Amino acid sequence: MNFDPLLKYINNYIDLTDDEIAFLKSKLIIRKYLKGQYIVQQGDICKYECFVLKGCTKTFYVDKEGQEHILMFSIEDWWTSDMGSFITQTPADFNVQCLENSELVMFSYDIIEDLYREIPKLERFFRQIIERAFVASQKRIVRSFSLSAKEQYLYFRDQYPLIEQRIPQYMIASYLGITKEFLSKIKSQLILEQ
Amino acid sequence: MNFDPLLKYINNYIDLTDDEIAFLKSKLIIRKYLKGQYIVQQGDICKYECFVLKGCTKTFYVDKEGQEHILMFSIEDWWTSDMGSFITQTPADFNVQCLENSELVMFSYDIIEDLYREIPKLERFFRQIIERAFVASQKRIVRSFSLSAKEQYLYFRDQYPLIEQRIPQYMIASYLGITKEFLSKIKSQLILEQ
DNA sequence: AATAAATGTTAAACTAGATTAACATCATTT
DNA sequence: AAATGATGTTAATCTAGTTTAACATTTATT
Known part of the structure; x- marks a missing residue:
């Protein structure tokens, strides 16, 4: 159970005390998936935001014609989830499936508010990474246009x-x-x- | 100088005390632009995140062939900025131009850290609205695909x-x-x- | 009211990328 | 080693959307 890559990643944005790290670890779980397994399925409610420790996932959407469209790949040190489903706790639009045997840190919906309350700095951390994700998404739209x-x-x-x-x-x-x-x-x- | 639409909007996410509201107002400015004026220009460093009180803006990008691509329109109760430029303080990819005479609340880069420090709840507020913006952006990519x-x-x-x-x-x-x-x-x- | 500028329409010729279908290669299982 | 399934290639035909260009309509300016 090695949280180091996550802690190192978080450390790029905020400084956590040893107590905070201990609290954070106590609330998180590491989960292993086999190649082919689904982390999120279209229609289910997405319960987790996941940080990839090891492996590779694809986030995709199956349209009404049955065609698969891949939105994102996630490898080590990236995040994956259906954020729309996670933040509103409504059915997911996307599937997240492992393309390799993978190991993920799971931030559950049930504990994330506890984390924000106990360690307000994490609110800052997530704000910053979502800002970056949003900017990357906008840039992708620009590329598809031009x-x-x-x-x-x-x-x-x-x-x-x-x-x-x-x-x-x-x-x-x-x-x-x-x-x-x-x-x-x-x-x-x-x-x-x- | 009427901040009410902004305060009402923020109130959907977090509760501010009267003191916090007073502090927030003291740090913000309202600015009026005429139709055709630019709030952000490609190449400049974006100094503001803006909340639209009145009017309408377009966010666009001019590609190497000189073609204009519009990414977003913003009307009352929406936000506008070049977030990529704002968060990294590097030259903007986008232009933001007023399509009507407009009135905006300007959150300057120089004060936003003060705001987060004095009113940590604002970190939560911005996290939540950026989460939504990111989800909307992903959904737009899905639509353009399918x-x-x-x-x-x-x-x-x-x-x-x-x-x-x-x-x-x-x-x-x-x-x-x-x-x-x-x-x-x-x-x-x-x-x-x- | 006349003119100019901005916006919107139509239609013909063209092109980037899709579809279909047949075949080739590679990896996995027996 | 043969067989199966997954992945990748090639080429012909097709189509959604572009380009070009001429014209129509609306709005703003004098």
Whole structure:
């Protein structure tokens, strides 16, 4: 049970005393999932915000035509959840599924208010990480507006080289909002170009 | 100088004492802008998060081809800013421009830390509104993935009927990520259908 | 009232990316 | 080693949305 990567991450934003760390740890659990297992399922109420200690997840949405759209991948030191479902405790729009055997720190809805009350600094911490998540989400909208599929792929490859290696290509296509056939075409074009 | 709409809005999330309200008001300013004026310009450092008391703004981005892409409209009781620039105090990616004569409450970067220190509840307040903004942004990505242009327009019209009336059609096209000509075609199709 | 500027429409030609379908390669299980 | 399932490629055809360009309508200015 090793919370170190989480504590190190939190330490980038706020300073916690030893007592606070002990309290925090007492409220959290680490959970292991196997490849293929779901952390959140569309329609369920999302009970946790999760910090990835180890492994890799995808957050996706199945539309009315049955098509899967990937919104996000999360690897070590990232967060995952359906925040819309979590904050309102209403049915989730998204699924979160493990692409590898994974290990996550679970912040449960039932304890998060206790955490904020006992350690008000955590309110600051979460405000700051959500600000960043929001900015990243807005930038993604900008890219989808102003970049071609090829440019978006190059951006992804450049920004997340580690993710690209761990994930099948058809999932990257889904993340980029294009078909796997078209991504394949883009990649063969890129090979010809160099 | 009437802060009432802001105070009423904050009151949906947290309870402030009279002293806290007085302190908050002492740190804020209300500023009036004319139609066409810029609140934030691409490249500048965004100094303010703004709450709209009156009027209407657009947040947009000019890409390398010189094309304008609108990310957001803000009307009464909404927020506007370039949050990425604000939180990191680096050059803004976006412009925020008034589409009507407007009146805004300005939360300056220089005072916001004082506010958090004096009134820790505000940290909670901002955490909550940013959580919502993030969820809304993710949902917009989902819509752009899984809805056709016509469906996205119908969604916009349904969700923001008041905004549609106040804004020229070519800006709505830009917000939806389509050309004004294509939106015009969609609207004439919709008229034929009913 | 006349003019100019801003906004909106229509239609033809074009293109980025989707769809379909057949095949190729790789990994896993027996 | 063969067989199965998962992943990736190629190419032909199709379509949602773009581009261009000409014109129409509305609003603001003199």
